[in-house]
Amino acid sequence: MATIEELTNFCKRKGFIYPSGEIYGGLAGFWDYGHLGSELKNNIKAQWWKHHVHKREDIVGIDGAIITNPKVWEASGHVENFTDIAVICTKCKHKFKVDKQELEKAKCEKCNGKIESKGVFNPMFTTQVGPIQDDSTLAYLRPETAQLIFTNFKLVQENARLKLPFGIAQIGKAFRNEIAPRNFIFRVRELEQMEIEYFIDPTKKSECPYEIEDIEIKILSNKMKEPKKMKISQALKNNIIKLKWHAYWLSSSLNWFKSLGANIENFRIRQHLKEEKSHYSTDTWDLEYNFPFGWKELQGIADRGTYDLEQHEKHSKKDLKIMDEQLDKKILPMVVAEPSFGVERALLVFMNEAHTIDKKGNTILKLSPKLAPVKVSILPLIKKDKNLIKTAREIFKNLQEEWNVTYDESGSIGRRYARNDEIGTPYAITIDFDSLTNSDATIRNRDDGKQKRIPIKNIRDTIRKLINQEIEFENI
Ligand code: GAP
Numbered sequence: 145m146a147t148i149e150e151l152t153n154f155c156k157r158k159g160f161i162y163p164s165g166e167i168y169g170g171l172a173g174f175w176d177y178g179h180l181g182s183e184l185k186n187n188i189k190a191q192w193w194k195h196h197v198h199k200r201e202d203i204v205g206i207d208g209a210i211i212t213n214p215k216v217w218e219a220s221g222h223v224e225n226f227t228d229i230a231v232i233c234t235k236c237k238h239k240f241k242v243d244k245q246e247l248e249k250a251k252c253e254k255c256n257g258k259i260e261s262k263g264v265f266n267p268m269f270t271t272q273v274g275p276i277q278d279d280s281t282l283a284y285l286r287p288e289t290a291q292l293i294f295t296n297f298k299l300v301q302e303n304a305r306l307k308l309p310f311g312i313a314q315i316g317k318a319f320r321n322e323i324a325p326r327n328f329i330f331r332v333r334e335l336e337q338m339e340i341e342y343f344i345d346p347t348k349k350s351e352c353p354y355e356i357e358d359i360e361i362k363i364l365s366n367k368m369k370e371p372k373k374m375k376i377s378q379a380l381k382n383n384i385i386k387l388k389w390h391a392y393w394l395s396s397s398l399n400w401f402k403s404l405g406a407n408i409e410n411f412r413i414r415q416h417l418k419e420e421k422s423h424y425s426t427d428t429w430d431l432e433y434n435f436p437f438g439w440k441e442l443q444g445i446a447d448r449g450t451y452d453l454e455q456h457e458k459h460s461k462k463d464l465k466i467m468d469e470q471l472d473k474k475i476l477p478m479v480v481a482e483p484s485f486g487v488e489r490a491l492l493v494f495m496n497e498a499h500t501i502d503k504k505g506n507t508i509l510k511l512s513p514k515l516a517p518v519k520v521s522i523l524p525l526i527k528k529d530k531n532l533i534k535t536a537r538e539i540f541k542n543l544q545e546e547w548n549v550t551y552d553e554s555g556s557i558g559r560r561y562a563r564n565d566e567i568g569t570p571y572a573i574t575i576d577f578d579s580l581t582n583s584d585a586t587i588r589n590r591d592d593g594k595q596k597r598i599p600i601k602n603i604r605d606t607i608r609k610l611i612n613q614e615i616e617f618e619n620i
Contacts, residue, residue, distance in 0.1 A: 146499050148436045151492070152328045154499065154507070158567055160184065161329065173325030173333030175488075180567055183517030183548055185336075188490050189315050191514055192338050195400050196313050203311035203340065204304045208292025210317055211273065214283050219459035220291050220452060222268060222284075225423040230262040230323040241323040245419045267320040269333075285319035290482065292316075293341045294452040298464050308468060308477055309353075311342040315487070327437050329488040336487040342393070343477040345468055346450060352388035356380070357399045362412035371412050390429055393445050393481040397431055401490075405512035406497050410434045411442075424451040431485075433493050442493060443485035450478045498568060509568035510591055513611040518569040519547040520607055523560050525576040527553035535600070536575040539585070542604055547611075565590050571607060589617045596620050 146154070155161040160181035163170030177185055197205045217223050228241040231250065235257030242250045242259075252259055268287050274280035286292070293300075293312045300312055315338045325331050356377055364371040365384045374382075376398075380391040394413055402408055416428040424446070431443040453476050457464045465474040498511040513519065520543055524536035533553070540551040550569070552560050557574065564572055574586040574595075585603065588595045598606055598620060609615045 145436055145496065148328050148330075151436065151495055151499060155181065155328075155495065160495075173322055173331070175329055175332060175334075180517040181491075184494075184511070184515060185487055185491060187515045187517070188487060188494065189336075189338065191404060192400070192490075193313070193315065195403075196311075196338075196340060200311075202306070202309065203313050203342075204300060204306065205313045205315075206293060206296055206300060207316060208286075208289065208296065208314060210286055210319075211271065211283050212286065212292065212295070214281065215459060216291050216295055216456075217268065217284050217287075219455045220294075221423050221455065222287060222291075223266070226268060226287060227264050227266050228323055230265055231259040232262055233257045234260050239324050243420065265321070265323065267322060269319045269321050286317075287320050288318050288484070289314045289316045289337045289339050290341060290484065291452070293339070294456055297341075297343075297453065298462075298466060301466050308466075309342065309344040309348075309480075311340045313338075313340045315339075327435070329492055330435065330437075330440065332488055337484060338487060338490075339482065339484040341448070341479050342389070342481045342483075344389070344480045345471065345475060346478040347471075349387065349389070349478070349480060352392050354392050356388070356392050356395050359395050359398050359402070359408065361394075361398060361408060364412060364414040366415045366417050371414070385429070386427070387447070387480065389480045390427070390445060390447070393483050394429055394431065397443055397445070397483055397485075401493065404494065404515055405510070406493060410493075410497070412439065422446065424448050433489075435492065436496060442489050443483060446482045446484070448479040448482050450476055452479065453477065506562055506565065508565045508590065511568035511570070513570040516568045516570050517548065518550050518564070518567060519543075519611060520549045520571045520573060521560070521564045521569050522549065522551045523557060523572055523574045524553050525557060525574060529577075531580055532575050532577070535579060539573060539575070539600060539603060543607070546604065546608070561588065561593070571610065573603060587620065592617075594618075 159178035162176045162178060164174035164176045165171055197203050229247055231242050232239050233252035236252060236255045238252055238254045240253055250259055269285040271283055271285060272280040273283045293314055318335050318337050320333060322331055322333050325333055358375050358377045360373060360375050362371040362373050363379050363384060376391050376395045379385045380388060385391045398411060410433055412432050414430050414432050421428050426449050427447040429445045430441045432439045433442040453464050465476050468475045494515055498509045500508050500510055502508055522536050522540040524532040543549045561572060570590045572588040579585045583600050584597045585600055586595050587598050606620055
């Protein structure tokens with residue numbers, strides 16, 4: 145496994161991710177995405193949206209504003225309760241954050257030295273809305289996307305004619321003035337979240353109509369000392385996970401990662417301790433991942449109950465109840481599960497899983513073809529032959545209609561394969577002199593270097609089937 149420094153350097157060297165404004169020395173907790181990084185990030189978001197919105201009938205999406213009426217954050221409790229305690233080590237001066245209950249006992253996480261509190265901070269970034277200072281309003285950059293789902297909840301439900309149970313999904317930027325941004329893109333100050341608020345009738349908490357896509361995983365509940373491997377369905381049966389809704393969403397998230405090539409051995413689920421839960425949550429399960437710097441939170445799945453809608457009803461004095469047709473009365477739904485995670489952490493997982501070094505010391509980025517920034521590279525065998533170039537460019541133009549593909553004629557063919565392996569391009573098409581007489585070309589598979597000949601007219605269709613995992617490379 146690569147270290148986090150190796151991944152950081154690799155991402156910069158290959159044009160995935162750079163320190164933001166690096167020519168001025170960067171800014172802690174802010175990162176810019178290069179061409180390959182933005183393609184990868186877009187692909188992760190598109191796959192998440194496809195899985196959670198397009199492929200379901202009960203979830204619709206929104207795109208809320210980053211800056212909204214500041215009363216939203218008073219109502220949600222973020223102004224009062226969204227706080228961290230900053231501490232500094234008296235010995236090595238390392239800064240980090242601790243929870244309230246840890247403050248008395250905590251030691252420096254780096255050198256075990258004595259720590260000193262630097263006070264309680266609210267990590268919300270503030271700004272002024274309106275250009276003339278006397279008339280301007282103090283506002284916040286949203287620290288989570290979720291609240292925009294709650295404030296728009298009733299409109300969305302009416303417009304999309306949603307019936308309980310249903311979910312509202314959102315992908316978007318959030319900002320947190322973290323005390324100690326670190327570990328590359330793991331903890332950043334400008335992040336992007338992918339969140340779902342899943343609403344149910346509160347009297348039907350035990351009635352989850354969906355089948356659990358079962359999966360075996362290490363589980364650590366707040367009553368267990370060590371994680372234990374078991375099937376999610378077993379954990380539900382043994383009352384370790386209390387609600388089927390939580391078991392369902394945990395397995396759905398795990399299966400999403402698995403379907404995109406992640407190794408489930410590197411994941412576990414952990415229940416929050418009582419004192420660890422956010423101010424709005426009655427139960428939270430985290431999906432954790434074994435990052436190069438240890439087991440850390442990847443995704444939270446919180447039971448927010450009716451907390452948020454009740455708060456917004458109270459503060460806005462608007463009725464947010466909706467008609468429950470089965471009960472034939474108006475009710476305030478509850479959020480039984482809030483699967484929420486950062487695009488940056490997902491990207492780090494996929495990058496960490498994909499980054500491999502072969503026997504010759506070459507990097508091969510084994511990203512799922514669905515996520516790969518470049519799907520295919522078109523390589524004419526030599527660049528001096530007009531007919532080869534013409535055929536190669538025709539294929540390139542054709543594939544460009546569907547994906548981000550590249551055309552590369554510079555350097556030896558081996559060098560061009562290696563360049564593509566390193567950035568994760570799953571397939572390469574080589575046009576040689578036989579292609580001109582036989583109307584076929586070579587397709588090369590990144591992960592094992594195997595090659596096959598296929599008719600030029602079938603290339604686009606074959607690649608689509610490979611990307612969608614409808615056929616294996618061996619069976620082309
Ligand atoms: N709406 C619920 C919510 O925001 P959270 O546990 O504070 O809950 C959810 O955040 C997820 O957002 C985390 O599991 C993590 O994936 C991501 N996240 C939170 N803070 C982050 C940060 N500073 N940098 C990167 N990702 C972060």
